[in-house]
Amino acid sequence: MKNFVFYNPTRIHFGKGRIKAIAREIPKEANVLITYGGGSIKRNGVLDEVKQALEGYSQTNLAVSNPTHL
Numbered sequence: 001m002k003n004f005v006f007y008n009p010t011r012i013h014f015g016k017g018r019i020k021a022i023a024r025e026i027p028k029e030a031n032v033l034i035t036y037g038g039g040s041i042k043r044n045g046v047l048d049e050v051k052q053a054l055e056g057y058s059q060t061n062l063a064v065s066n067p068t069h070l
Contacts, residue, residue, distance in 0.1 A: 019049045023057075031058045038063075 013021050026032060032054055034047070041047045051059065 019046070019053050022050070023053050026054070026057065028056070031060070033060050033062060035062045035064055 011025060013019075013025075034050060034054075036047065047061075
């Protein structure tokens, strides 16, 4: 493996109506990766809200289930 540095600053917006604020945190030229687990984010409408808030951004969605250890 090659050496590298990964910088991942994090800001959490928590509370009612906060999804709309995420677009102000992301530069317009950024590519956005939306990761999520099971299906609840789809069932409760959060994924659609996030996609709507990020309309105009290049978006990629990745569903990741919980890992299983053997």
